[in-house]
Amino acid sequence: MMTYFKQTLAAASLLFFLSGTTVASASETESSSASESATAETTAATTTTALTLRQGALLKTPTAKELPKKFFYDSGVEIAYPADGVKGIYVTAYSVGYEEKFNKLIEYVDSNDLNAMVIDIKDDMGVVTADFNSDDTHIQENTEEYIPDVNKLMDVMEEKQIYPIARIVTFKDTLLANEQPEMSFTESDGSVWVASNGESFINPFLKQTWDYAVNVGIEAAKVGFKEVQFDYVRFPEGFEVWGDTLNYDMGEYANLEMTDDEKRVQAITDFTAYAKEKLMPYGVDVSVDIFGYTASVVEASGIGQNFPEISENVDVISSMIYPSHWGTDYFGIYKPDLYPYELVSEYMIVENELLASLETPPTSRPWLQDFTASYLGSGFYQTYGKEQVDAQVQALYDAGVNEFLLWNALNNYTY
Template identity: 55%
Template sequence: MEKMRRVLYALISVLLLSIIIPFGSTSKSSGEEVLNANGHKERAIGIEPLDVSKNFKRFTYDSGLNFEYPDAVRGIYVTGNSAGGSRMDSLIDLVDSTELNAMVIDIKEDNGNLTFKPEKGSPYEEMAKPYIDDPHKMLKVLEEKGIYPIARVVVFKDSVLANKRPDLSFKQNGKVWVNGKDEAFVNPFKKEVWEYNVEIAKMAAEIGFQEIQFDYVRFPEGFENRDKELDYTLGDYKDSKKGNVKRRVEAVTDFVAYAREELENYGVDVAVDIFGYAATVEETPGIGQNFSKISENVDVISSMIYPSHWTSHFGIENPDEEPYKLVNEYAELENKLLDGLDNPPVSRPWIQDFEAPWLYDGPVKQYGKSEVEAQIKALKENGINEYLIWNAGNSYTENVDFAL
């Protein structure tokens, strides 16, 4: 009887909603998505707090594009500038003519700018740079080539939003705090920041991207040394009895879980980039990353395991000079962690195709065909068949055997 009563209440609720919010309605309120008379979605999103209680579950979104998940994703990083410029042709040729099959394309880049212009009147319009003239058209080309598209969304490193809304950032002496690279971050404790970024991810999904890769899902590096000297709010975490480290881990993990839930109806996978060293500790003291907790809330985990970014943690004196050994050691460690999870994500690490001159006083270790292949080989020997290749300038080594 109780079960029948619940079913009856659910049917009545659906009927009432259909009366209150008829199909084709053009009325909008903050945070809601509606269909206009032509069947197109409209969203009233500001960078004011959104009332998430007004978000209703809806049908799975169909972008009109059709991509198949590759046998194993093997991709390269592409900036918005490259994606919207003449270099895109050569990058497409690289992927199309090799065993590569995917591109990670900036949709929200490191400064906080969108890399394309959203529709006129969008609250994100002034945060956008017109690098990519027509992102849907770009994805149509990738569809024809069978290249799997992944949207990179940089989350908490965001100088644009921090300067526009200092209340969402960290302040010092009344001004927005910046790190040694003159970069500002926004506050992971603020759920308004979560919503702001997830709405961008939804736009990327609507354009046709098959996966959303969130990067900089963390507090600023070294935050454990400055958390007491910066001014910021703890938001909904102000009453938490946990210490500062665990509170940061909780906020970062909660964001990832929130993003995945919000994107559930868009038919996209959710990925997170994470520091490689996060796998070597229970939880990072400053940046708020816990490898296992983040992994439990994503479809894909992408550890940044560039040999140049490691110290001698694995007993390798100069990791940049021994890419195979470094990646092999890391892969063994990561496999043990993922094996301990009930539902482990796909492992798809970022590997290195660039030089690290800051490590050397003399000649710099060059990264070319053998170094890139050494990393791929080490991953594959540990059962990790997916990977992404990073080069900030999008200049990738030629003649690499990407399917070792």
């Protein structure tokens, strides 16, 4: 087998040939009001290169699935991409570590025509949930071994042929923000900014925050995860309103002739391209979770998300389109939680139109609601079960989409 260096060199050479473009060297290295609906959202580089703004798809390269295996790092884990498309569930690291719970989830997947698990590898607090024995000191310092043996986990995934996706919560990272305030947003007194829910973010303008998240993704790929899914790829909600009251570094974006809104969008778009580039040698797909709202408005500049631009940089786009998360009368649907089929159908009209306009559209694999949003109040929600989840899945199928992910924060599924 080729050494990692030779594999990387071969992959880089192939990319150069396919794209006809020189790849500049670079340094190595969403949201909810209730826990039941919490969404499926650093080491400084030793060398620094000039920031290159990216527009559109990264090099217009093929996906990992389309290139020979010899060009990629070999984890030794053989799990095929599901022939009928990915249909999966979200699984916390706690569930993996609790054997009885995890065995039930394995059985659930096996008995319900599902084939994938999205597993927390860097969770909503910023904890790295498995010990990768990483050379990145920040990764090791922020590791809690909620997953007792990640290699054993991969053995189970391989035996069952369950497609493993590593969920990495990217810029929402309370742990690192408090450890490295200079990589976050701070108040006038020097304290780290804290959202109303007690969470903090690290700064998407800074390359070292990119490298930290990408390095976790690389570790996941090396042990056998077949896809790296980045969640919370955004600035905090409302940043465009109150962000100027905080202290933070815009890094290489500071002097660009752009508005602050444009800079945020550029930073998030650039991160997705960077992540795709850095993970390419490992043969994994790259996916991003994104607010469904972003597609409906094309660009949510406050949080830095532009749906088409992000979509062109990734293999898979996973819009969070939970009926409970849309305001009343959105898409002309009053009390959307009561109409899961109609809501998903109307949303997919918008998304399909956007993706059809792209030169290299990603696979659409939306997040669907498998939880009850009782926090909406009487008359505005219903108890979600198999009927409501089936309705969402059918809406996707009717829209020509055959991949989906189910979200339940406690991993109690009804589909």
